Amino acid sequence: MSNFEIAALSIGEALPERQHTATNVSLFCYNAAIWNPHRIHYDEPYTKNVEKHPGVVIDGPLQGDWLNQVVVNWMGDNATLVQFNYSNRRASYIGETLTSGGSITAIDAAAGTVDMEIFIKNENGDVITPGTARVRFA
Amino acid sequence: MSDLISAEARSWIGRKGEPIHIEVNRSDIVKYSISTEQQQAKFLQGDEAPAMFLFGALRPIAPLAELGPDGLPEDSFLPDLPLKRVMAGGTEMTFHRSIHPGDKLVATRSLADLIEKQGSTGPLIFVVYNMRVETEAGELVLEEKQTRIMR
Numbered sequence: 001m002s003n004f005e006i007a008a009l010s011i012g013e014a015l016p017e018r019q020h021t022a023t024n025v026s027l028f029c030y031n032a033a034i035w036n037p038h039r040i041h042y043d044e045p046y047t048k049n050v051e052k053h054p055g056v057v058i059d060g061p062l063q064g065d066w067l068n069q070v071v072v073n074w075m076g077d078n079a080t081l082v083q084f085n086y087s088n089r090r091a092s093y094i095g096e097t098l099t100s101g102g103s104i105t106a107i108d109a110a111a112g113t114v115d116m117e118i119f120i121k122n123e124n125g126d127v128i129t130p131g132t133a134r135v136r137f138a
Numbered sequence: 139m140s141d142l143i144s145a146e147a148r149s150w151i152g153r154k155g156e157p158i159h160i161e162v163n164r165s166d167i168v169k170y171s172i173s174t175e176q177q178q179a180k181f182l183q184g185d186e187a188p189a190m191f192l193f194g195a196l197r198p199i200a201p202l203a204e205l206g207p208d209g210l211p212e213d214s215f216l217p218d219l220p221l222k223r224v225m226a227g228g229t230e231m232t233f234h235r236s237i238h239p240g241d242k243l244v245a246t247r248s249l250a251d252l253i254e255k256q257g258s259t260g261p262l263i264f265v266v267y268n269m270r271v272e273t274e275a276g277e278l279v280l281e282e283k284q285t286r287i288m289r
Contacts, residue, residue: 020175029173033166034194037209038224051208051223060226061193065174068189073177080233081189087228087285129228 017101055093079135086131147217164239187237227285
């Protein structure tokens with residue numbers, strides 16, 4: 001992560017995109033770490049037959065975490081995250097590769113804040129988890 | 139149009155849950171950071187908690203015998219609703235202070251709203267919680283509005 005200042009930024013500037021491919025192993029570790037025993041994240045027959053999903057479900061809050069990492073990894077120690085919102089609009093299933101990214105929507109140099117629109121997209125390019133974030137530069 | 143939400147359930151709006159006390163532990167931060175594929179050393183080494191760490195740290199921990207057929211413990215802070223399946227909805231978070239190993243935190247939830255909606259696959263109920271996390275010394279750490287979807 002490099003050092004940069006708020007003055008160097010412009011509206012519309014894109015944040016680096018990143019791809020995320022959840023696996024049975026990564027989802028097991030995540031759900032163990034957050035102590036989530038919900039069967040839709042590891043029991044495929046139950047997930048399909050009982051809760052009627054087409055496959056093992058990638059946790060919504062895991063997508064939320066990837067979403068805030070778009071901002072946090074971009075800003076490094078140049079700024080702090082002050083606000084972060086997202087909504088899970090559509091479910092996503094194991095086997096899908098998701099893409100996280102975002103862009104700058106507003107800059108308030110006097111307050112030292114920068115606002116961003118951030119997204120998780122599926123392989124079709126549909127935004128399944130939109131969000132926003134605000135960071136404050138020191 | 140609130141056929142699905144009973145008057146009894148509606149009476150829960152505004153109710154406060156029992157405060158949850160946790161002490162933040164470095165190895166819990168490390169496990170969370172690895173499993174969410176964090177890229178910064180301060181998270182991977184457990185020096186600072188990632189923004190959504192508390193989502194996991196504050197989840198209920200119940201004995202195996204109390205887990206239901208879906209694997210989840212019954213949530214004592216949820217009114218009786220006719221829709222039983224839980225989905226993640228989203229969140230709005232405001233951060234006031236970073237979280238580090240050894241922090242002793244108190245989280246208080248209140249049930250802010252119950253909203254009935256029509257989804258593409260049938261009716262949904264949005265359950266909205268407000269959460270406030272402070273240190274035991276009373277310093278504000280974060281405020282969050284969390285939405286869970288019942289389908």
